[in-house]
Amino acid sequence: MSKLVKLKKGFDINLAGKAEKKVESFPTVKTFAIKPTDFLGMERPKVLVKEGDTVKAGTPLLFDKKMEKVQFVAPVSGEVVEVKRGEKRKLLEIKILADSEIEFESFEKLSAADIQSASREKLIDQMTLSGVWPQLIQRPFGVIANPADEPRAIFISGFDSHPLAPDYEILFKGQEQAFQTGIDVLKRLTKGKVFLGLNAEGTAPAAFTNVKGAEINKFSGPHPAGNVGVQIHHIDPINKGEIVWTVSPYGVIQIGKLFLKGVYDASKVVALTGSELKKAAYTNTYLGACVDTFVAGNTKSDNLRIISGNVLTGSKINPDGYMGYYDHQITVIPEGDYEEFLGWLKPSAKKLSFHKAIGMLSFLSRDKEYVVDTNTHGEERPFVISGSFEKVMPMDILPTYLFKAIHANDYDEMEELGIYELVEEDVALCEFIDPSKNEIQALLRSGIELLMYS
Template structure:
């Protein structure tokens, strides 16, 4: 049986500013941040107070709902500040970094000589567990669960995102060790998806079920790959993990250190230096990209699913891309006229972009319209490569009709699977936000 996954429905959005495959070492940030907001449905309980001295790997806080799930300091230094928002919600934990890191020694381990519980305990104690997320619900995995499978997507198809093979080119040994460890966490298969036709060392990784994926975005989304390989049914759990996080886990076993280093692609038409930078999780944005003009949108992540951050903000825990595009402060007069402006990549033929399939565009954040009624146009279905009805599911999510949400496939989707729906639908509804709220309702009502 072929392991190929061929996606036909979707849309590739070609933007200017792809990161050059050149690596620079970003300056060491004075301050690093762990943001509890990066871990959806985690309520943090602080272990340390302001002023405490920490080593890289020391536990900073744990999850209120599972005290085994711990979140560790990415660097050594002083816990400088706990920033809170409304109702004293913790927004950021700021660590003032030492000149050099002092690491907690968790000890070198051989996954082949460890059982499932020993591997889980090692990941939990070191703070590596939050790298593992679960479907359904797209939240940090519960260590008490046993997943039916584990999925790793080594393919990014979203606009301007980092090239996975380039991210891991010097981390092959750590990646294989990470695979050896996490594959023991399931009695099922560990699935690894790569781009079809690529002559990559990833195709030779041992201990995985390999899938060759082709097609437009969102072919690289792990949810799409799960849907076409081993769909999630009611009561089942599937764990997913990003390939660079597999390498961090492998490095933990090989060195005994929680060393959360990343290669980050700085990309976009407004990027002063579109290339890759070696950074640590939680690094300060300004130390990576420098100071940028006020009319530039800084996005931690890709342009479809990332988070807007300030120039003095911090890199997201799961992000390997920083996107810089213009703010949408300008409005096009008579922009509704067909063929008036052809500098926008569009799925419809109201612009001439369909005549230039390989052209790269400079886009801004302008929505080009306000939210309006949902109408049946077929746009959503053209970019949804799953056997679900996106418009009907969105309507039931807005109504919070649990039974119909279940029937329409809520367990199979995550907000990122609706990113293209956000982009192409003329109703301008915030589809990702609607799906996220619906998943939260399902967690509370169904569990």
């Protein structure tokens, strides 16, 4: 039965630089990359190609020796121009110089009736071989799902509440058939339900509202209402020993296209956002695109932070860096490499802050769009217990005590306090408002890894 969940805790970060609601043309992206660092839990990647090899979209590039069945494949066709490694020969990137016309590896097409009659194992085999499987993420731990497991349920968030979040109506316009096919496949992978969370305060894409076979629940309130972890918590929480899977709408559509067309289709619409872009808009590209053509000549200054993803959970990349595997947004903001004398003490209407003592004047104009930079306005200091974390965590979890348990390596306390329900994005607001300037997301990941490998 569908639910309407009204969330009161959280904080909307209203930034300048929203993408105009139209798809623009930019110079053609020439290179694309797959980065093993995008895949949490990948321990021993095995490279299957070498420099100079020719690949098609869907050609396997690597796999993790821990889970050999799952292939990571080329998003485009072309030539492998670099297998980049770092310290101790750690694999960093596999770069591909794309063809002008994309060629695809061929996989079996399945009709709706075929999907219903096919065995679960056959569907999984096609998904792991073709490269769409990494779109499935396991909770707890936030790692790629293991094909050998069967989840209790599968969850999809149908909206994004992060700062400068893309409009899903633009990202997934015209993808109704692929989304429905993806849902049909996901239903075969679990004996439980497929849940789809929608924004109660906006209009959802037609692909989501007309879907069959998924239970739709609606959520209202500030960020992080769009986080799938928050939605799981309020619909069907995870208990110790249980496994659920999550997948983004893009992942559902990519799965659907695999069975409809018999190809690995990595095309996507991405949002170019941020106050430092001259033209903030949407554009068509492929997974793992180099961002150079999007930012070159399109920025207002040189001292910038380019982020693959959003300002809360995204990753810093170079002007010639590559988009993350799971990202559908690029954000460009000013770099904050300056010092401000007593800046943390001075109330200001120009500063966006959750704490009224600092940003008290900003609360008088909640609709104002703010230009923020990367300056933390202070340095890391002893862990201050202020009670603020609980105000932005719309879950029945005590984050302050959880973070203290992680610091203490207290396994039992971490489990009791709900660490199995969380991944980094669920505590990103805690990091944003933390007066102690701690790296809360990294702290949570350290706790998760303690439990994963214990």
